[in-house]
Amino acid sequence: MRQLGAVRPALTGFSKDELTALVQEWDQPPFRAGQILDWIWKKKVGAIEEMTNLPAALRDKLAAEYRPHALEHTHTQGSADTTRKFLFKLHDGRYVESVLIPANPALYGEKSDRRTLCVSSQVGCAYGCKFCASGLAGFSRNLDPSEIAGQVLAAERLSGERVDNLVFMGMGEPFANFDHLMAAIEIITAEWGLHLGARHLTISTSGLVPRIRDLADHPQQIRLAISLHGATDEVRNKIMPVNKKWNTAALFEALDYWNSRKKQHLTLEYILIQDVNDDLEQARILAGHARRLTAKVNLIPYNKVEGLDWVRPSETRCKAFRDILKNAGVSATLRLEKGHDIDAACGQLRLKQETEEGIIEAPVKAR
Missing domain, CATH: 1.10.150.530 (DNA polymerase; domain 1)
Known part of the structure; x- marks a missing residue:
């Protein structure tokens, strides 16, 4: 056990x-x-x-x-658009969070037609992406399979709704906790477990090349998303330390291998940050990568994080960036993320709670 x-x-x-x-x-x-x-x-x-x-x-x-469950629910933040963020306390007093996101807001009292849960895999994160709240207080530990799979069960128990899709892009780098993650996925997808099809699961990575190859060789048809956030090494190196170990050439080579093994299209996630990665030349280079990889692109305007002074680009700039991709024949979505009123960025609610309890010190503002 x-x-x-x-x-x-x-x-x-x-x-x-x-x-x-x-x-x-x-x-x-x-x-x-x-x-x-x-x-x-x-x-x-x-x-x-x-x-x-x-x-x-x-x-x-x-x-x-034994305990029946690994997580103690302590708080729910609900949003005007029906997005809910759950905060869970772990056995060692640390916290982890999950976000339940409806595909479409509920209208006139009707339920959304689909629900996606954003699941965490670690307490904190060691990869230090410069725009992310999850790593502001550093890395504490990996979650075990009961704590990962337990988030899905807890969300269904708390909401009374079936979770239709999972995205492992909450707190932490999922591929840095690969063995526990895959053990949790076995539970989630098993007929005796939550019985959620592997095609409804997406793992997001900042670019751990060896694990991309490992997942490509895995028999289940799990989807893959890449937290790219920069189309060149010059830009990516500024905001994503992982790029100094596995640069864009190594990353795209691994994605070519993925495409040779899997039928599911890749997704490239790109958070737009003013004067950092929103230059329209980045859009043109990104379009070339996405077209070659037959990848979808999700554009996400930056979500303000307390302790960081990055800025969201104007709506006009975001749409211009998207339009360059679309005009190049790339499937691109400008995601107007849900949950602005519930500390929406990954790790914010947990960071606030642990700071208030004195578990961690308030992060120093840095850029």
Whole structure:
């Protein structure tokens, strides 16, 4: 069983094989594992005592040695456009956040037709992208599979809605926690788990080239997004330290390998920052990369982060940047991100909470 320290492990971190082995060690029939998983992932119970078709002695033993869930929900920020950000407390007192985003705002009391959850993979981040809140206080630790998969389960329990799509582009660099991430994905996609198809999962990376190749060789049809944010080494080096280890040439070579192995189109994510990467020549170079890779481009106007003084470009500049891509035949979307009123940028809510509690010091404003 995967676990962190001496804390009681959470049942949301077990695979079916692991749980079957455990109940057999306790002289229980293998079908008990399926019953436990059904209570957790299908019925979404909050306590082991609620698993009423288990023998009382088994419930008592489970409760003594395991937690049903890895996350304690502490706060929800709701938005006028129905986006919700959830803050979860972990067993070591640190915090992690997830964001539930509707495809379309609810109209006249009707529910959105699709819900996407942005999932975190680490507490903090070691990769230090200059515009991002997640890494302002540095890296603390990786999340384990129960904490990653548990975010999806918790979001469904809290919202009462089915999550249709997952994007691993919350706090942290997912590929820096590759083994735990893939173990969580096994749980998320399994029929006995959340049973969400791999094609509805997208992993975003700042550019860890070896892991791009590893995912390309993985049998599941998981989608890939690249946090590019600069079309040249000159621009990317200014804001993304990872580019100094794996430059654009190495990155695009890995993406060529991806295209040779996968059918899913790549997505290039590009946060537009005034006077940093919004020059229209960057748009023309980006168009060439995207066209060659047959990649979609998501343009995201910069979301203000307390502690950083980057600026969002004007709407006119954002649209001009988009139009260069579109006129070059690239599928490009200018994303008017949801949740401006709920500390929308990755890591902001967690950063605020941990600063208030004195877990971390307030970040020094830097550029």
